[in-house]
Amino acid sequence: MRNKYKNVPDSKGHFGQYGGRFVPETLMPALIELEKAYKKYTKDKDFLKELKTLQTEFIGRPTPLYFAKNLSEYLDGPKIYLKREDLCHTGAHKINNAIAQALLARRMGKTRIIAETGAGQHGVATATGAAHVGLDCEIFMGSEDIRRQSLNVFRMRLLGAKVIEVTTGSKTLKDAINEALRDWTTNVVNTHYVMGTVFGPHPYPLMVREFQSVIGIEARQQIMQLEKRLPDCLIACVGGGSNSIGLFYAFLKDNIRMIGVEAGGHGIKSGKHAARFAGGSLGIFQGCKSYLLQNRDGNVLGTHSVSAGLDYASVGPEHCYLRDLKKIEYTYATDKEALKAFDLLSKTEGIIPALESAHAVAEGIKLAPSMSKNSIIILNLSGRGDKDVQEVARIKGINL
Numbered sequence: 424m425r426n427k428y429k430n431v432p433d434s435k436g437h438f439g440q441y442g443g444r445f446v447p448e449t450l451m452p453a454l455i456e457l458e459k460a461y462k463k464y465t466k467d468k469d470f471l472k473e474l475k476t477l478q479t480e481f482i483g484r485p486t487p488l489y490f491a492k493n494l495s496e497y498l499d500g501p502k503i504y505l506k507r508e509d510l511c512h513t514g515a516h517k518i519n520n521a522i523a524q525a526l527l528a529r530r531m532g533k534t535r536i537i538a539e540t541g542a543g544q545h546g547v548a549t550a551t552g553a554a555h556v557g558l559d560c561e562i563f564m565g566s567e568d569i570r571r572q573s574l575n576v577f578r579m580r581l582l583g584a585k586v587i588e589v590t591t592g593s594k595t596l597k598d599a600i601n602e603a604l605r606d607w608t609t610n611v612v613n614t615h616y617v618m619g620t621v622f623g624p625h626p627y628p629l630m631v632r633e634f635q636s637v638i639g640i641e642a643r644q645q646i647m648q649l650e651k652r653l654p655d656c657l658i659a660c661v662g663g664g665s666n667s668i669g670l671f672y673a674f675l676k677d678n679i680r681m682i683g684v685e686a687g688g689h690g691i692k693s694g695k696h697a698a699r700f701a702g703g704s705l706g707i708f709q710g711c712k713s714y715l716l717q718n719r720d721g722n723v724l725g726t727h728s729v730s731a732g733l734d735y736a737s738v739g740p741e742h743c744y745l746r747d748l749k750k751i752e753y754t755y756a757t758d759k760e761a762l763k764a765f766d767l768l769s770k771t772e773g774i775i776p777a778l779e780s781a782h783a784v785a786e787g788i789k790l791a792p793s794m795s796k797n798s799i800i801i802l803n804l805s806g807r808g809d810k811d812v813q814e815v816a817r818i819k820g821i822n823l
């Protein structure tokens with residue numbers, strides 16, 4: 424894996440023709456400083472030891488690899504194992520990255536971290552990391568999202584973060600990103616910008632992958648212990664792409680089928696989806712060259728998914744590269760399929776998945792009939808569904 428992968432990303436952050444560092448000149452020093460610190464501290468014994476301790480004692484790692492016997496029997500297909508990232512502290516894999524970046528920020532001598540958030544999940548993870556590590560934290564959020572996600576806004580405030588309302592443009596995620604980047608440019612001396620997924624300018628896609636790759640490293644050891652062999656197939660949902668690459672990365676050297684599942688929303692033809700590979704084209708967005716949902720003039724299109732975490736116009740550059748290499752296949756699940764999978768996993772296993780993760784479960788359901796009973800699937804359960812139950816009730820027309 425590391426050998427074949429030795430040259431990606433290159434020193435400028437390119438995964439083949441993807442990735443890079445498309446930012447204003449004023450941000451370059453900050454990115455170069457971050458890259459240097461990342462390289463230094465990820466080889467630093469004390470840093471790695473502190474991170475490992477936090478993974479164990481704060482996040483609750485290793486997360487279990489759980490044999491979903493009931494689901495496997497119900498589908499009458501392969502053995503399905505769930506990598507239980509839903510059991511991480513705060514309820515999803517995002518904390519793996521947020522805590523590591525908070526730790527790195529402190530080592531860099533920063534006293535403040537900032538991030539933007541849409542639905543609030545990355546904001547909550549970042550605020551949690553900041554509270555634990557002891558840094559000031561400011562989260563940029565569009566006023567429209569603040570209104571829709573009041574519970575997460577309150578969580579962030581409980582955690583000691585300041586939530587800054589962004590009232591420009593569409594008052595949503597992309598405006599919040601612009602404001603956060605503006606803030607970073609001004610306050611770079613004392614501030615670290617926490618990116619939530621394997622996206623943005625170099626070194627973020629590399630760094631976030633590295634901080635999430637603990638998922639696959641654990642899963643590989645766990646399946647070898649449980650089954651004495653590697654799985655036949657890995658499945659994970661793809662928003663920006665961090666939980667999926669986190670699982671897949673440790674298996675890249677193996678000859679294993681890997682499937683990334685994007686948000687099919689109301690279907691590709693409807694235009695209301697976030698399936699960048701099915702409906703997008705090459706473009707530049709937020710400092711990074713990748714597949715992007717855009718119109719002919721290069722304007723970024725609005726997206727839709729029942730799951731906020733997959734509702735994003737672009738995708739991590741490494742995914743584009745691995746797709747070209749045919750190492751990973753990409754497909755999508757519609758809202759309807761994800762909701763069905765949400766119900767099925769809840770009823771068969773007693774595990775309510777995040778709606779994002781339900782997209783991966785939906786692909787498992789589709790795939791199972793074509794696989795033999797002695798084959799093995801590992802499915803990444805990126806998060807728990809507690810945050811989604813109100814939305815699911817609303818969709819079902821149930822008044823809570």
Ligand SMILES: *Cc1c(COP(=O)(O)O)cnc(C)c1O
Pocket residue numbers: 515516517544619620621660661662663664665666667732733777779780805806807
């Ligand atoms: C944010 C989120 C995702 C999508 O982000 P990736 O970077 O693609 O992993 C998936 N699942 C959950 C539970 C999330 O919170």
